[in-house]
Amino acid sequence: MVRGGYGLNERPLVRILAEESIDAFRELSVLGVPFAQSGGRIAQRHLSGNTYPRSLYIAEGTGSALMKALKKRARELGVSIFGGLRAIDLLRDNDAVAGALLWKPHTATLTSIRAGATVLAMGGIGRLFADSTYPADVAADALGFALDAGAALIDMEFVQFEPVVTIWPEQCRGMEMPTAMLGDGAQLRNAIGERFMLRVNPPHGEKHIEKAKMALHIQREIDEGRGLFPGGVIFDTTTVPREKLESYISHCSRLRGAGLEPTTRSPIVAPGAHSVMGGVAIDERGSTGVPGLYAGGESAAGVHGASRIAGNGCSDTLVFGALAGRSAARCIRPSYCGRWSGMEGAVEQKLLSSGQFPIDEARRLKDEIRDTVAKAAGIWRSAVSLEEGLVGIGKIRQELLDARSDSLPSAVELMEARRMTDVAATVIGSALLRTESRGAHQRTDFPATDELNWLVHNEYRKEADGRLASRTIEVTKE
Numbered sequence: 001m002v003r004g005g006y007g008l009n010e011r012p013l014v015r016i017l018a019e020e021s022i023d024a025f026r027e028l029s030v031l032g033v034p035f036a037q038s039g040g041r042i043a044q045r046h047l048s049g050n051t052y053p054r055s056l057y058i059a060e061g062t063g064s065a066l067m068k069a070l071k072k073r074a075r076e077l078g079v080s081i082f083g084g085l086r087a088i089d090l091l092r093d094n095d096a097v098a099g100a101l102l103w104k105p106h107t108a109t110l111t112s113i114r115a116g117a118t119v120l121a122m123g124g125i126g127r128l129f130a131d132s133t134y135p136a137d138v139a140a141d142a143l144g145f146a147l148d149a150g151a152a153l154i155d156m157e158f159v160q161f162e163p164v165v166t167i168w169p170e171q172c173r174g175m176e177m178p179t180a181m182l183g184d185g186a187q188l189r190n191a192i193g194e195r196f197m198l199r200v201n202p203p204h205g206e207k208h209i210e211k212a213k214m215a216l217h218i219q220r221e222i223d224e225g226r227g228l229f230p231g232g233v234i235f236d237t238t239t240v241p242r243e244k245l246e247s248y249i250s251h252c253s254r255l256r257g258a259g260l261e262p263t264t265r266s267p268i269v270a271p272g273a274h275s276v277m278g279g280v281a282i283d284e285r286g287s288t289g290v291p292g293l294y295a296g297g298e299s300a301a302g303v304h305g306a307s308r309i310a311g312n313g314c315s316d317t318l319v320f321g322a323l324a325g326r327s328a329a330r331c332i333r334p335s336y337c338g339r340w341s342g343m344e345g346a347v348e349q350k351l352l353s354s355g356q357f358p359i360d361e362a363r364r365l366k367d368e369i370r371d372t373v374a375k376a377a378g379i380w381r382s383a384v385s386l387e388e389g390l391v392g393i394g395k396i397r398q399e400l401l402d403a404r405s406d407s408l409p410s411a412v413e414l415m416e417a418r419r420m421t422d423v424a425a426t427v428i429g430s431a432l433l434r435t436e437s438r439g440a441h442q443r444t445d446f447p448a449t450d451e452l453n454w455l456v457h458n459e460y461r462k463e464a465d466g467r468l469a470s471r472t473i474e475v476t477k478e
């Protein structure tokens, strides 16, 4: 992990992930998660960047099977689940977090949840980038909440671009082709039919290379004119043995649904913004350092360093989600009876102010933020694009700060958009500060890795006046 993360990984968190993944697997097995088997043993796929086949899976869809088992267990334990609500702000009791304010779009109503401990588990930056592989409802909220609450974000410049996101057939646009399939025999080819990965990564080709590097090689083929319309390379599924190919049930069925038979024809893929290695800084208990606030999964940062090894996203979520949950349960703060109305009033006051801002305009500004981030901090970055991006985000932010709304739906959009600008500024700002190339952060103006000056994290916090302040902090190596 440390090699794959280019040395920026927080070692105590790496140790926890390495040691506790096995426990997570055992726990899930006990809950009845039907991991795929082969020859009487649990099957393991060989993902890119990994030395050994070590990835467990469920052919029908790993994520949905895990969620099904965990939800069933939560119901058995009597956990209350409120659906259809979005968290739009945290409730604050001086320096501490005391719950969250939720928004129900269907009924345009607010609900507050009072909590002795709160866990941020709302994913990473997701749709902060135009054309991301993430679901539309993951939009950097957790990171914006953390900044507002006084927590720190680290490593925000490290955005991983998934190397093989489908761009054709159109109906499958945005579908990530599994890098595991490359381990099972799929090949990448450019417009002249060349298996270019053998040229750039001899003798392994598509294997033994981490995703971030593979994405760079694919992008270079496209940029240098060896791509196919509409701007990608061939993900050759026809070279995968039939039995292995059919084990990717959901991918095969989506391709067939779009009229492409993967045993005889292949989709076209290109890199797409995927996930962020950075996020909320946590300690070994999942605490953010803000009383009452914990973070886990993709909201939290530190374990992956400058690049996440394929397969580690899910293990991270399971291990650090559980860790944050356990710590939160242990550290429930005393009840705040009596002060609730003040706390709720403060949040509502922050939300609403007299004025009218069209909701469509707020949504348009969100799209503009996404486009600006994608242009400024794409797979290749330079001082020019990053400086332009910071100026662009600054302008949008000012427009949002000047906007007023006394209608709840548009006030909620405005609040979310303002938070997006904060997180966007940390992504672009960190990328500008880091004058080197490392892992998922590649500068065309600073192509070399600078071990002397840059084996450190970029950290961002929000000052009392709302300004974002950055500094570098040491990596914990013990």
Ligand SMILES: Cc1cc2nc3c(=O)[nH]c(=O)nc-3n(C[C@H](O)[C@H](O)[C@H](O)COP(=O)(O)OP(=O)(O)OC[C@H]3O[C@@H](n4cnc5c(N)ncnc54)[C@H](O)[C@@H]3O)c2cc1C
Pocket (backbone or CB within 6 Å): 063, 085, 086, 087, 088, 121, 122, 123, 124, 133, 134, 135, 137, 138, 139, 141, 142, 176, 275, 296, 297, 298, 299, 310, 311, 312, 313, 314, 315, 317
């Ligand atoms: C296409 C794709 C393929 C992937 N493949 C793999 C893989 O093969 N192996 C692997 O290890 N990892 C993979 N990953 C990464 C892995 O899915 C993530 O690391 C993991 O899902 C992160 O879990 P999480 O719970 O932290 O966040 P998420 O799974 O992103 O969940 C966040 C949740 O928070 C909710 N949410 C967000 N904002 C709010 C809000 N304001 N209020 C209320 N709820 C909110 C969202 O609806 C969502 O349900 C993949 C990711 C994607 C997108």
